[in-house]
Amino acid sequence: MTTNKDVLLERIANKSAVIGIVGLGYVGLPLMLRFAEVGYKVLGFDIDQSKVDALTAGKSYIEHISADSIATART
Numbered sequence: 001m002t003t004n005k006d007v008l009l010e011r012i013a014n015k016s017a018v019i020g021i022v023g024l025g026y027v028g029l030p031l032m033l034r035f036a037e038v039g040y041k042v043l044g045f046d047i048d049q050s051k052v053d054a055l056t057a058g059k060s061y062i063e064h065i066s067a068d069s070i071a072t073a074r075t
């Protein structure tokens with residue numbers, strides 16, 4: 001019998017799982033970019049509208065993260 005766990009593990013293995021990241025600060029934003037870099041679709045959530053607006057505009061608000069890396073992840 002195939003369980004939900006089997007399905008999830010398979011989706012993680014073949015990268016069809018969509019990753020959700022809640023909170024796009026110093027931990028969440030780099031994590032989101034890394035998942036995107038290795039081929040997952042990622043949905044990020046944050047209650048700070050200024051962060052959402054910056055990411056939507058392809059801008060970074062963390063010093064060591066470039067706008068280029070945001071733009072690349074959004075493609």
Ligand SMILES: NC(=O)c1ccc[n+]([C@@H]2O[C@H](COP(=O)([O-])OP(=O)(O)OC[C@H]3O[C@@H](n4cnc5c(N)ncnc54)[C@H](O)[C@@H]3O)[C@@H](O)[C@H]2O)c1
Nearest residue numbers: 021022023024025026027028029044045046047048049051
């Ligand atoms: N930064 C570190 O080195 C570090 C180390 C260990 C643990 N942590 C833990 O990791 C977590 C994140 O840390 P951080 O440094 O990235 O913090 P941060 O303040 O940089 O980012 C947190 C983000 O979460 C957002 N947020 C808050 N409530 C939310 C909600 N209900 N829904 C969606 N978004 C929400 C905030 O707007 C903010 O953008 C914290 O719990 C922190 O204690 C951080």
